[in-house]
Structures are given as C-alpha cells and as structure tokens.
Amino acid sequence: MRHSYRCPLRWSDMDAFGHVNNAVYLRYLEEARIDFLTRAARETDPEAFTGGTVVARHEVDYLRQLVHQADPVTVETWVVKLTAASVTFGYEIKDPASEGGPFVRARTVVVPYNLKEGYPRRLSAAERSFLEGYIDDSHSG
C-alpha cells in the first residue's frame, strides 16, 4: 500500500531557469511525510510521532523537469525498510495527468526523535504496526 498526497505547487517554486528548483522537491516530500506521519498515522494512534522526527538522509533522483501548474502533483510514499529506531521511505512525485513517468524518485531515512529532550528513540509498537502496512519492497524507488 502506498500513501498518496496531492501536493499543490507555488509559482515561486520555480527558479530563474523556469523549472521547479531541486531544493523545493524536498518541501513536497516534507509535506507528504507530515501528512503521512501526523494526520494518517494519528488516525490509528493519536500519540504516533508526537515527539518529533528527524531526517537523517535523503537520496533524490531528478528524472524530469517540472514547470509550475495550477493542478497539484501527487507524492506517493511507502516504506522501504524498518529498523528498531528508523524508517526508510520511498517516494515518487508524479502527475497523473502527465505522460512520461515520475519527476522525482527519492528515499529518506527518518529517525523518531524526542525533540524536547534531544535524543533519538525507538519506534513504538503502534508506529511500527502502522508503518508495516505500507511496506512495499516491490519497487526500486
């Protein structure tokens, strides 16, 4: 199962070359992760990820250039790998209305974190159970 998030663009996401800038795609991934880890996860466990999370690593492949458009793009997110104290997400940023494949494929390693106290923590059983529903190892993304 994949989590699907419709992410609206802003005109200012484009840089002086007239394309969405490579750094801005991390904002799209961030919006999708927030929707996934707070809104969606908390439907099953209101305490999920309430202490915060930290990004430990990104890998981003830029496949096609994207120009500002009024319609949102779709960020699909799934779980590539779970460890005791981290989750690796896979994503594809695509536009169902556009031919030609994803604009971006990416992976992010996220560490559950106690932001108030300043230390990483393990996934709770409820968080792990929620994330396991999105494991999708059939994709290379």
Next chain:
Amino acid sequence: MRHSYRCPLRWSDMDAFGHVNNAVYLRYLEEARIDFLTRAARETDPEAFTGGTVVARHEVDYLRQLVHQADPVTVETWVVKLTAASVTFGYEIKDPASEGGPFVRARTVVVPYNLKEGYPRRLSAAERSFLEGYIDDSHSG
C-alpha cells in the same frame, strides 16, 4: 584540492523546530556550486558552464543539527567522479569555529546542459581540466 565557500546563514533558514531545515542545506550546496562552477571555473575558462547545468541526483547525510548564527559556515566541495557528460561532487558543510565534525556530508551528480536548447552535453576539455584539479578520492564524503 577542495574548493572552500563561506556560506552566510539566514535566520529564516530555521524551521519551527529551531534548526536549519533539511531542505535549506541544498541551498548552501547550490551557493557553493555556483561559486565553484561560475566564478572559480571562469577564472580559467570564461566559457565554462555558460550554457547551464542540471542536478541529476543528491545524496545528503545529516550528521549534526545547526542553529542560526551570525558567522558563515564553510562548504567544502571536491570532485568525486568525472564521466564524459557528468561530474559528481562531494561536499562537507562545517564550521571551523565549532567542534564536533561536519553538519552535513553530501554528493551531487551534475550534468552540463544546454538550457536554451534543452539537451545535456559533454564536458568541454577546459571544464574537464579544471575539474580534474579538484579530484579528491581520499574522502568517503
């Protein structure tokens, strides 16, 4: 040899958690690359990279959190790999005045591009010669 760029921070680089946001580090890498590929490279060849470049891939490891400070951080950039039509950069973002190692280690695959016509191109002999001076395969970054 490494290229060293002093990158000023902005207060707004911090997010609601009070740290420099993970997406913002790509701006620091961008500033360092622009200084390297336009200012520095054009001291040896005024035509270097004038047609544009495109980012094909980023890998970013977030090692330590950074809070806004008045003093710039240092972005060190070097060349990890050269192919006929791409260059892979390695970077470390660090603060000489701070103990504790780099905040970020990253790699970026950059493709020379003819932005006006819309196609990738090969590195010129002068570009390749300039980049070869920064090959540094002694680092894992």
Next chain:
Amino acid sequence: MRHSYRCPLRWSDMDAFGHVNNAVYLRYLEEARIDFLTRAARETDPEAFTGGTVVARHEVDYLRQLVHQADPVTVETWVVKLTAASVTFGYEIKDPASEGGPFVRARTVVVPYNLKEGYPRRLSAAERSFLEGYIDDSHSG
C-alpha cells in the same frame, strides 16, 4: 465582487517562532494574484496580462498570528483603484473556519509590464473591463 482563492499552507511556512513568517504571506498574495490575473482574467481575455506584471508597492497589516494547519486559508482579492497603467489590489487573508477576523489585510500596486522588452505599459481595454468588475471601494482593507 471579490476574487476568492483557497491557498494551501506548508509546514515550512512557519519560522522558528512557530508562526507563519511575515514574508511568507507575500507568497499567499502572489498565489492569489496569479490565480486572478492569469487563470481568471484569461477566461474573459486569453491575452490578458500575458506580457507580465511587476509589483510596485506592498502595504501589509499583520492582525493575527497563524499556525500551520492542514486546511487552506482564503485570500480574498478585489480592486481598490485603477489608473491608466496600474491597478491597486486589496486583500484579506482569512479562515472561514476560524473566529476572530482576518490574519492579514494588504494592498498591492501592480504595473502591467512588458517583461521581454523591459518597460511598463498601459492596461488594455479588456484588462480594464475585467478589473472593473472587481472594484470594491466599500472596504478599508
């Protein structure tokens, strides 16, 4: 008549104080203006504002603080004043689901511009006619 635009927020719109940063509201106004001047205006005249526009002045009053939320805010835009070569917009940024009045009231002077040639130009008759439909001088905003 007012133009109404539903503007999605991003988590990164907040600064280290945990509120939407004052500079970011200009992005919301920009998104509303683009929707108004390109999408809406071009339904009546496909050539409207195709050469570009330039912002000559902003006045922005910050009335209430806004925290990131999943639901969009509403940007209402109307025309305060028309001259031969400029239009002054009024706006209110509000949330229909929130009590307590607008977050921001603002005005912007926009100049139609020939961005390719680099000079300001007069409003066309069709642009003027479209804008006149949104004149609303009953508001102080």
Next chain:
Amino acid sequence: MRHSYRCPLRWSDMDAFGHVNNAVYLRYLEEARIDFLTRAARETDPEAFTGGTVVARHEVDYLRQLVHQADPVTVETWVVKLTAASVTFGYEIKDPASEGGPFVRARTVVVPYNLKEGYPRRLSAAERSFLEGYIDDSHSG
C-alpha cells in the same frame, strides 16, 4: 545615524522572471533587523529585545529590479518613529557599487513582544535610549 548591514544574496532569491522576487526583500529587511535588534542593541544592553518582537506592518516600495550578484547589497536601517510600545523603522536597500538609487524603500512597524507568554509589551528604557540614537526624520523613506 543609520545602521548599515551588508546582506549577501542567494541565487535562489531570483524568481522565474530572473529578478529578486518581491517577497525575498522582506528576508533582507529581516536579516538587517535581526542584526540591529539583537547584535547591535545587545552591545549596549544584553537584555534588549530578548523576549522577541513581532512585525505589525510593512510598507515596501519597489524602485529598481535587482539581479543576483556575488557582492552583498547594503540595507540601511533607521528609526522613523517611537511610541511607548512600538518602533517604526525606515530602510533603503542599495548597492554602493551600482548607480541609480535604491532598489527598495520600506517601513516596518515592530512591536516588542513577550513571545513566551503571548502579549505585547512596552519598550524598556534601555531599548528606547538605543533606538533614539538612530532617529532620522530627515528622510522620506
């Protein structure tokens, strides 16, 4: 007396029209204000503005367009008006190396604020004394 701040640009400050975007100038003003209200003010009073400040109003006139350059621009800041619980700043953003006058003139009303408790407060005697040294009513900016 005016406070002078050298503000570095970033390539990403430009939008798809190839000029520094109107919203980005508010970042330059913010950097100048932070340097003025925290670094400079705290040289005379270490407690100055430690509780936070809030922007109540901006007025910004865009006079000339600015393209990314390696050299910083200069933000000059002075005090236009003081009340018991607010300060109005005037600014000019200019480039000493460029002919043709300022890029931007602006004014900002800032309210000292207790951000932790959530209420505005009066200027302290030390803050007022510091700010009075920068009153400059000889300028229309």
